[in-house]
Amino acid sequence: MPYMVQINQIKQLVESASKIVITSHKSPDGDSIGSSVALYLTLKALGKEVVICHPDPFPNYLAWVPNVNDIVDFETKENEVRQHLNDADLIFSLDYNEPSRLGESMGEVLRSATGKKVMIDHHLNPENYVNVMLSDTTSCSTCQLVYDVIEGANWIEHLSPEIGTAIYLGIMTDSGSFRFPSVQPRSHEIISRILPLGFNHAIIHENINDTNTLDRLRLKGYACSDKLVVDEKMRIAYIWLTLDELHSFNHQKGDTEGLVNTALSIFGMRVAVLFVEAEGGFVKISFRSKGKENPVNEMAGKYFQGGGHANASGGRFDGKIEDAIQLFLKVAPDYFIN
Numbered sequence: 001m002p003y004m005v006q007i008n009q010i011k012q013l014v015e016s017a018s019k020i021v022i023t024s025h026k027s028p029d030g031d032s033i034g035s036s037v038a039l040y041l042t043l044k045a046l047g048k049e050v051v052i053c054h055p056d057p058f059p060n061y062l063a064w065v066p067n068v069n070d071i072v073d074f075e076t077k078e079n080e081v082r083q084h085l086n087d088a089d090l091i092f093s094l095d096y097n098e099p100s101r102l103g104e105s106m107g108e109v110l111r112s113a114t115g116k117k118v119m120i121d122h123h124l125n126p127e128n129y130v131n132v133m134l135s136d137t138t139s140c141s142t143c144q145l146v147y148d149v150i151e152g153a154n155w156i157e158h159l160s161p162e163i164g165t166a167i168y169l170g171i172m173t174d175s176g177s178f179r180f181p182s183v184q185p186r187s188h189e190i191i192s193r194i195l196p197l198g199f200n201h202a203i204i205h206e207n208i209n210d211t212n213t214l215d216r217l218r219l220k221g222y223a224c225s226d227k228l229v230v231d232e233k234m235r236i237a238y239i240w241l242t243l244d245e246l247h248s249f250n251h252q253k254g255d256t257e258g259l260v261n262t263a264l265s266i267f268g269m270r271v272a273v274l275f276v277e278a279e280g281g282f283v284k285i286s287f288r289s290k291g292k293e294n295p296v297n298e299m300a301g302k303y304f305q306g307g308g309h310a311n312a313s314g315g316r317f318d319g320k321i322e323d324a325i326q327l328f329l330k331v332a333p334d335y336f337i338n
């Protein structure tokens with residue numbers, strides 16, 4: 001078992017902790033929700049007082065996840081989250097590599113909190129603000145690492161169908177349903193160990209991939225037919241959506257999930273980008289690419305206040321969406337023409 005030094009340190013901190021808080025990044029996804037819930041249920045089974053505190057509410061498409069309603073979010077219950085973080089003697093940072101991923105305000109609360117801090121994450125360039133860092137950028141998901149902790153700490157007896165559901169969700173979504181290069185033999189080994197717990201893995205795929213509202217389907221159709229641009233020379237596809245367009249389709253959180261991958265699926269494309277206007281005068285950007293020769297994280301970090309994995313990164317642009325697109329088109333030739 002790798003990371004046994006860190007796992008033993010984590011086990012000791014958990015055993016001595018009285019109040020534990022689990023945090024994860026802004027704009028929750030399958031891996032952040034899955035890893036949070038899996039660790040939360042494990043620690044509760046150990047008899048620990050534990051709470052999950054996220055920056056913002058979970059999207060509707062993840063409302064079916066076990067115990068997801070136990071999550072307290074900073075956006076709607078700021079004072080409660082502040083109190084939890086200030087009172088905690090142990091804080092977990094799951095699926096993010098620096099406090100800024102919580103948002104400016106919650107990130108500052110985390111930094112000032114006096115409790116011991118543990119990072120379990122798989123993103124590049126982790127910031128060393130924690131007491132114990134379990135960071136593995138080769139892992140396909142944080143849920144995979146959380147399972148490693150559960151196994152390495154000898155907490156396997158506390159596994160349940162609900163914990164299995166959460167772990168499967170995170171590994172499945174962050175690995176692109178087991179098709180991304182980040183999938184390892186260990187990924188499948190973990191799946192083989194949790195499936196006997198008795199949860200319905202087919203329902204998880206159905207909830208993620210085969211459940212849509214009519215508005216979401218219409219938004220996807222509009223985005224692909226009217227807002228998709230393809231640059232054959234650079235082999236780049238991008239989609240851009242304004243706030244007015246989102247509102248016209250009764251946009252809900254999570255409705256644009258997967259659009260950037262749809263653009264990347266076009267034959268011959270090696271890079272895809274999704275630009276989405278957000279409330280507050282900025283643009284949220286998702287970058288995806290294929291192959292080791294087309295990393296997007298460096299450009300996301302240098303020009304768009306972001307970063308992430310080599311083939312999957314995020315960013316933001318403070319200003320108009322048209323200007324964000326123009327900046328991307330200006331700098332893209334430095335990265336993607338060869």
